[in-house]
Amino acid sequence: MKGYMGKLLRVDLTARQSREEPLDAEAVRDYIGGSGLGVRLAYDEVLPDTDPLGAGAKLIFMTGPVTGTVLGTAGRFQVIYKSPLTGMLCDSSSGGHWGGEFKQTGYDGLILEGVASEPVYLFIHDEEVEIRPAGHLWGMDTFGIQPLLLEEVGEPKGHVLAVGPAGERGVLYSCMVNDAGRAPGRGGNGAVMGSKNVKAIVVRGTRSVELADEGGFRQEALRINKLNATDPRFKDLRELGTPEVMDNSWAVGDIPVKNWSRGSYEEMSVSLGGKKMRDTILVPHVACHYCTIGCSRWVKIDKGPYRMDGPGPEYETLGALGSMCMIDDLEAVSYAAHLCNVYGMDTISCGATIAFAMECYEKGLITTEDTGGIELTWGNKEAMLTVVEQIAFGQGIGKLLGQGTRKVAEQLGHGSMDYAVQVKGLELPMHDPRAYFSWASNYATGPRGGCHLHGMSGFLENRQDPIPEWGLTGYFPRHGDEDKARVTQLAQNWSAILSSMVLCYFATFTLQPSDLASLVNKATGWDLTSEDLSLIGDRIHALYRAYNYRCGIRREDDRLPVRSLVPLAEGGAAGKVPDLERQLREYYELRRWEADGKPSHASLVELGLADVAADLYP
Amino acid sequence: MIVRLRVFGVISTRLGGAKADVELPEGAVLRDLLDAIDARWGATLAPDFWEPGTKRFKGSVLLVSEGMDLMDESSPLADEQQVMVLMPVSGG
Ligand code: SF4
Numbered sequence: 001m002k003g004y005m006g007k008l009l010r011v012d013l014t015a016r017q018s019r020e021e022p023l024d025a026e027a028v029r030d031y032i033g034g035s036g037l038g039v040r041l042a043y044d045e046v047l048p049d050t051d052p053l054g055a056g057a058k059l060i061f062m063t064g065p066v067t068g069t070v071l072g073t074a075g076r077f078q079v080i081y082k083s084p085l086t087g088m089l090c091d092s093s094s095g096g097h098w099g100g101e102f103k104q105t106g107y108d109g110l111i112l113e114g115v116a117s118e119p120v121y122l123f124i125h126d127e128e129v130e131i132r133p134a135g136h137l138w139g140m141d142t143f144g145i146q147p148l149l150l151e152e153v154g155e156p157k158g159h160v161l162a163v164g165p166a167g168e169r170g171v172l173y174s175c176m177v178n179d180a181g182r183a184p185g186r187g188g189n190g191a192v193m194g195s196k197n198v199k200a201i202v203v204r205g206t207r208s209v210e211l212a213d214e215g216g217f218r219q220e221a222l223r224i225n226k227l228n229a230t231d232p233r234f235k236d237l238r239e240l241g242t243p244e245v246m247d248n249s250w251a252v253g254d255i256p257v258k259n260w261s262r263g264s265y266e267e268m269s270v271s272l273g274g275k276k277m278r279d280t281i282l283v284p285h286v287a288c289h290y291c292t293i294g295c296s297r298w299v300k301i302d303k304g305p306y307r308m309d310g311p312g313p314e315y316e317t318l319g320a321l322g323s324m325c326m327i328d329d330l331e332a333v334s335y336a337a338h339l340c341n342v343y344g345m346d347t348i349s350c351g352a353t354i355a356f357a358m359e360c361y362e363k364g365l366i367t368t369e370d371t372g373g374i375e376l377t378w379g380n381k382e383a384m385l386t387v388v389e390q391i392a393f394g395q396g397i398g399k400l401l402g403q404g405t406r407k408v409a410e411q412l413g414h415g416s417m418d419y420a421v422q423v424k425g426l427e428l429p430m431h432d433p434r435a436y437f438s439w440a441s442n443y444a445t446g447p448r449g450g451c452h453l454h455g456m457s458g459f460l461e462n463r464q465d466p467i468p469e470w471g472l473t474g475y476f477p478r479h480g481d482e483d484k485a486r487v488t489q490l491a492q493n494w495s496a497i498l499s500s501m502v503l504c505y506f507a508t509f510t511l512q513p514s515d516l517a518s519l520v521n522k523a524t525g526w527d528l529t530s531e532d533l534s535l536i537g538d539r540i541h542a543l544y545r546a547y548n549y550r551c552g553i554r555r556e557d558d559r560l561p562v563r564s565l566v567p568l569a570e571g572g573a574a575g576k577v578p579d580l581e582r583q584l585r586e587y588y589e590l591r592r593w594e595a596d597g598k599p600s601h602a603s604l605v606e607l608g609l610a611d612v613a614a615d616l617y618p
Numbered sequence: 619m620i621v622r623l624r625v626f627g628v629i630s631t632r633l634g635g636a637k638a639d640v641e642l643p644e645g646a647v648l649r650d651l652l653d654a655i656d657a658r659w660g661a662t663l664a665p666d667f668w669e670p671g672t673k674r675f676k677g678s679v680l681l682v683s684e685g686m687d688l689m690d691e692s693s694p695l696a697d698e699q700q701v702m703v704l705m706p707v708s709g710g
Contacts, residue, residue, distance in 0.1 A: 232666045233677060235628040237707060248626040248704045251682050459707070462687075463678040477689060574685050 001025055002212040003065030003523035004033070009107040009129065011122065013196055014055065014114030018129040023108055030608060032520065033064035033108065035091040036500035036540045038080030041111065042089055043543055043612070048550035052084040052188070053170060053195040059112040061102065061201075064502035065523040068100040068209055071221035072228060073504035075100035075289025083187035083448065085172040085349070085404050086425035088548045090187035090448040093499055094161075095288040095296070096179030101159040104205030116197035121162075123153050125204040134199040139165060141342035142177035143310065149202050158204035164344030166392040167194035171402040173349035173427075174392075177341060181296075181311030182288065185346040186426065187448060212525030220518060228507055229292035237506065240274025241297045242315035247273035252478070253573025254435040254458070256428075257323045258378060259355040260421050260563045263571020264323065264432075271328035272318040281334065282312065293506055299334050306335035313337035313347070319430030320351025321388075325358060326378040333381075336388050343392035349404055352427035354387055356405045356420055357397070365412045371397045418562035423450030424553065433564055433580075435573040436461050438476070438484040441583035442491065444558045445591075447544040455492035456505060457484070467494065469513045469530040481579045485586035493537025500540065539607040541591070542599045546612045555597040558584060619644055619697035621651055626704035629679065632662045633703075642695065648681070649691040651701065667705070679705045 004023055011018040031037040038060045050056045060080040067074050077099030083090035102110070106127040119134040137145055142164040149160050159179055166174035167190030174190030177183045211217045228234060236244040246269045249255050255264035270276065277297065285298030297312025313321070313334050321340075322333040340347045354376075360366040361376035368375065374383050374397065390398025400408055405427055409420035421428050426449025433439035436458035443450040452458070460466035461478040472490050476483055497516055498505055508516070513530035520528055545553075560580055567575050588595075592603035604613035623638045630636045640654045655663075656673040669676050681688040682702045695701075 232628060233705070235631070236705075244627065245707060249706045251626070251702050251704055252680065252687075252706050253685070254706060459678070461678075462680055462706075464676070477687065479687065570685075572682055572685055 001028070002210055002525045003520075004028065005103060005106050005108050005207065005209060007107050008109045008111060009124070010111045010113070011129065011131070012114045013112060013116040013120070013131070013198065016116070016131050018131070020107075020127075029526070030536070031540060032497070032500035032536060034062045034500040034502040035078045035080060035093075036496060036536065037109070038062040038078055038091060039089065039540060039544050039547070042080050042082070043547050045111075046082055048547065050082055052082040052087070052192060055115045057082055057192055057195070059189065059192055059196070061110040061112075062502070063099050063103040063108055064500060066519055067502050068103040069211070069221060069523070070218060070225075070290055071503075071519065072225045072291040072293070073288055073507040074502070076502050076504060077102060077184075078499055078502055079176070079184045079189050081187070081189055081192050083425075084170070084191050085188040086449045088424060088448065088551050088553060089544060090189070091499060092175070092184030092186050092189055093453070093502070094176070094178055094182045094184040095504060096159070096182030097289050098159040098161050098178040098182070098203060099502065100289050101205055102203045103209060104207050105203050106205065106207045110201075112193075112196060112198065115195070119197050119199050121149065121198065121200040121202065123202045125153075125155065125158075126206055137199050138168065140199075141165065142344045143180055143342050145200060146180060149200055153202050153204070155202070155204040158202050160200055160202050162200035162344070163190045163193045163198075164342060164392070166343045166345045166402070167191055168199075169392075169394045169402075170194060171345060171391060171394070172404050172407070173346040173353075173402075174344050175346050177344050181341050183341070183344075183346075185348065186451065187346075190344045211523045213522040217519065217522035220522060224507070224511070224515070225290065225292045227510055231510055234293055234509070236274070237295050238293055240278060241295045241312065243272070243274035243277050243297065243313070243318055245315040246270065246318055247275055251572050252435050253568065253571040254432050255319055255323055256421075256430055256432055258326050259324055259359045259419060260432070261359075261419070263568040263574055265571060268323050268326075268328045272322045272330055272333060276330055277312060281331065288504065291504070291507065295506055301331050301334065304331065306331040308335050308338045310338045311341060316430050317347035317351065320348045321354070321384065322351075324351055324355035324430075325384050327381045327384060329381055332385065336385055339385070339388045339392070345392060348429055349427040350388060350391060352421060353391075353401050353405050353408065354384055356408065357387070357401055359419055360412060360416055363414075365414055365416055366397070370400075421561045421563050423560065424557055426450045428561070428564065429453075431458055432573055433560065433578050434568055434576050436478045437481055437578035437583070438487045438491070440560060440578035440580045441485050441587045442488040444560055444580060444584060445488065445587055446492075447541060447548065453495060453505065455488055455495050457488045457491035460487050460491055467512065470534050479576050481582050484578070485583045485590055488583070488587060489590045490534070492541055493534055496537040496540040497533050500536070535607070539609065542604055542607050542609060543612060545593070545597075545599055546604070546609070546616055549598050549616065553597060555595060558597060619646065619695070621646075621695055622698065622700045624700055624702045626702065629663070629667060629703050629705060632667060633659050646695050647691065648688050648693045648695065651695060652691065675703075677705065679703065
């Protein structure tokens, strides 16, 4: 099986046993790998009523056919699991090098099941698996543990993925962290790993993957790497990283401010922007696997209260912990992001939950009695930092806030759900549907909840002929609803393919589906076309939806928070609100979903999911 | 009349700075501004950000003024009007 190692590794933590299983060649062809294959495995193995933090839960780590090759960004991995934050299926992606190294141990994927009776870590090296005690590591942060573990296993070239105190304590949006600061951030995979008593997974591999057309693949990969290194459209991303979004997107009103209640404005945004970072605290660093864009940042603050030396905040983090909380101090926000990294927490959900708590505090739903005296006022950076610590360690108000906005609003009541800015329990990312209307149907139908990475639809607006090979031609002005359902559908399919090949979204900005098909074909020897990829994207979405339908998700859950549909008074999205109902109506037609949100029987059968159709239509 | 361009990110490197004034006849509309941009910077913006044939920006480059996207080429412009030129990117 070219492009793959041909094997999965299954580790039963309860029995402390591991075994190899052959990769199902037919399933690989149907889903490519990564999230696609992981969703199929989860559908087959994890019952919809499984407790995400119980013994029946599984963590599925997957790579793809191009993982570990010279293609830039191909060191990533996906992790698939039932999310304790949303109660649905979730897949998250992480960059860095861990994924490439894992594949070189001889496996395409890893399934963790059961619960270890005591803290353990896994050491996987060239088809050997050791389950080792981790009692001495429990409580360590995700950064401090890395050199220590590499020394302990005697593999300085290995790569570590670990949970921090937040994952150990079951914070519902805790995450794993790998390679000093890369993380599959969203949905609470840290809590799932912590609930299994697994502290870390160390990988070291020297196996190489055989490709169908080594020379052809290499040539194509190097062409793309060169394009990403030189394309002038990426200049800002290369030089300023994702914080560059702060420098310009305020002008179009895309940056949420004050828990989504204000339009974005220049002073706040630029104070948190990429130029400010470059001119003050940025230091050189190593990017993800062979990546020639290198959007990731590293910052060093060696004076003052926020001393740190670690990964710089991404745009999403700057929005969630910064503008959402009305905090415009780049050093304080960088430090908060650093705390989230070392404790292992999703910065989007963490920042969004704190912003929500600030609004609840302002409205008197949370008082100083609840916070232990902390004045959780807008812009109070010291309060924000204290609360980040409390969330990670389950202390004080952090115990409540570690459950995410939806669960907090359920407990606080008094209409607070209207400004708990989440979809299906997942806090919205930092892109406003009032600025780019396609985010509306995209967030409302996103397979893991409110998310921009399962379809970067906003990026397809305001540009001519975004995906001509899939028939998405024309121009889609951001403040309009026409055809936005289709933009969303194809953006979601595109993301499904990327997360199944396991590639970074940024590295494919300039590509078309045929470029991706060509990479897969040269790696595997297949003959996929652009249309095949679109069909596979449809299939993955239908399967994902089917799983979530079985978890109880219905049409009424495909919604947006009230707050995100209130017109803004100022900024580049002032007065504009998408017509979500219209977009959803059209989206349901395109996806061929029934009125209650279930994929139609016929569509499932046509997508090769007859077994799923039989489950949904007994 | 003068239209004041405020240019963001990579586009500003092609226009030689973050700010530029464009002199237009009284009563000018967006098309006049695009023609002026073409005459002055078309060669340096093309081929990455400018379509010489249609004399329009390429890709996801936007013109925004007073909170509104400028799309209609017959939109009237005013003296001293600020027009922002940017290429927003989703990220994070
Ligand atoms: S573009 Fe950024 S996130 Fe993507 S692989 Fe490169 S450095 Fe990593």
